Amino acid sequence: MNEYAETVRKQNVLLLRSMLKKMPPFCTDYFRGIASSTSPRTQAGYCRDIYTFLQFIVMENPIYRDKEIREIPLQALEEMTSADIDEYLEHLNYYVYEGIEYRNGEAAKARKLSALSNLYSFFNRRQIVHNNPLNAVERPKLHEKAIITLDQDQVFDLLEAVEAPPRMTERQRKFHDLTAARDRAILTTFLGTGMRVSELAGLNLTDVDFHNQTFRVIRKGGNESYIYFGEDVRDALNYYLGIEEYDEEETAGEQPEKNAKDGEIKKLSPRQRLLKEDKEEKALFLSLRGNRMAVRSIEVMVKKYCSMIETNKKITPHKLRSTYGTALYRETGDIYLVADVLGHKDVNTTKKHYARMSDENRRRAADVVSLKKPGNGDTENAHGES
Numbered sequence: 501m502n503e504y505a506e507t508v509r510k511q512n513v514l515l516l517r518s519m520l521k522k523m524p525p526f527c528t529d530y531f532r533g534i535a536s537s538t539s540p541r542t543q544a545g546y547c548r549d550i551y552t553f554l555q556f557i558v559m560e561n562p563i564y565r566d567k568e569i570r571e572i573p574l575q576a577l578e579e580m581t582s583a584d585i586d587e588y589l590e591h592l593n594y595y596v597y598e599g600i601e602y603r604n605g606e607a608a609k610a611r612k613l614s615a616l617s618n619l620y621s622f623f624n625r626r627q628i629v630h631n632n633p634l635n636a637v638e639r640p641k642l643h644e645k646a647i648i649t650l651d652q653d654q655v656f657d658l659l660e661a662v663e664a665p666p667r668m669t670e671r672q673r674k675f676h677d678l679t680a681a682r683d684r685a686i687l688t689t690f691l692g693t694g695m696r697v698s699e700l701a702g703l704n705l706t707d708v709d710f711h712n713q714t715f716r717v718i719r720k721g722g723n724e725s726y727i728y729f730g731e732d733v734r735d736a737l738n739y740y741l742g743i744e745e746y747d748e749e750e751t752a753g754e755q756p757e758k759n760a761k762d763g764e765i766k767k768l769s770p771r772q773r774l775l776k777e778d779k780e781e782k783a784l785f786l787s788l789r790g791n792r793m794a795v796r797s798i799e800v801m802v803k804k805y806c807s808m809i810e811t812n813k814k815i816t817p818h819k820l821r822s823t824y825g826t827a828l829y830r831e832t833g834d835i836y837l838v839a840d841v842l843g844h845k846d847v848n849t850t851k852k853h854y855a856r857m858s859d860e861n862r863r864r865a866a867d868v869v870s871l872k873k874p875g876n877g878d879t880e881n882a883h884g885e886s
Contacts, residue, residue: 502707504783509722527550533626549612550616554572556591577619582634620634647826661808663680666808678770681740686700687820689715691820692732692733692824696818699718701792705783708784710737829854
């Protein structure tokens with residue numbers, strides 16, 4: 501696990517501990533019990549969703565209305581009925597808590613029910629709670645969403661927007677001159693590898709191997725993996741890092757800015773212009789402050805350039821990932837390869853997202869063999885070719 505991944509892990513551990521201070525003791529028991537099988541990030545997500553359920557109990561159950569959330573006993577889980585869970589689902593549509601309005605769509609409600617189901621299952625297995633009202637509850641029906649991707653022209657337009665962004669003030673132009681090479685490298689990496697935004701944010705200089713043209717990334721769950729990149733990504737990275745030529749044998753897996761043996765490194769590369777004086781930073785992609793770019797900053801940057809091109813699609817880093825995955829599947833037709841490259845642990849996840857494209861492939865397969873002999877005046881051969 502690299503330094504960035506370890507930092508994110510620690511942040512989630514501290515976030516979980518902070519949230520548990522406001523929750524009943526049985527929640528602490530639960531998260532200690534699942535600590536070995538779930539990541540801190542997953543636990544923090546479960547914790548937020550369970551806290552929402554405990555809020556509902558305090559707001560709607562007259563027995564606990566005068567109590568603090570952390571005073572809710574484990575007995576409250578035993579008392580819940582399927583009708584209470586149905587009421588909870590209705591409550592999630594819209595409610596106000598401490599002056600803040602909350603709304604939840606079908607996907608958010610399904611996720612919250614999943615977190616609650618895991619909580620009940622944990623105490624059921626330990627025979628501490630014998631009731632599970634979720635067994636009789638109809639789960640929210642999730643509607644399939646279309647895979648949003650950029651077409652080839654939009655990809656070109658997006659990269660062109662980095663080169664010549666329209667309608668910029670003089671001040672914006674100044675900052676853009678500092679970040680253009682970085683932004684081009686980031687967008688090219690998304691579109692050329694399909695990596696997740698968290699994986700890209702976590703890249704260090706030493707994670708780039710120009711000899712084998714691979715990135716070393718930490719996947720979801722903390723597993724280390726290697727992603728290959730092509731010439732377009734390599735060229736964009738070279739420009740950002742100020743590398744004009746390099747000895748591949750000498751630079752493999754090392755910091756490219758410091759290991760160009762025979763080539764010439766620019767006096768001040770675009771990355772070095774972002775790096776503050778006398779400061780060392782391992783991160784590959786830097787912010788204007790000279791620190792590692794945060795996931796949120798990368799998302800905002802992608803949104804900025806996508807707003808400059810003609811599209812009614814809401815483009816995010818994940819949609820750029822989908823653009824790559826779609827292109828790879830169309831090129832290879834190999835769903836297992838797509839799953840492997842995108843880092844899906846379960847190929848069924850990939851199949852679910854690309855099912856429509858699979859249908860298109862199957863439809864094309866229906867007429868792969870010609871069954872009618874061409875007529876005398878037919879200029880096509882038996883395979884439909886002229």
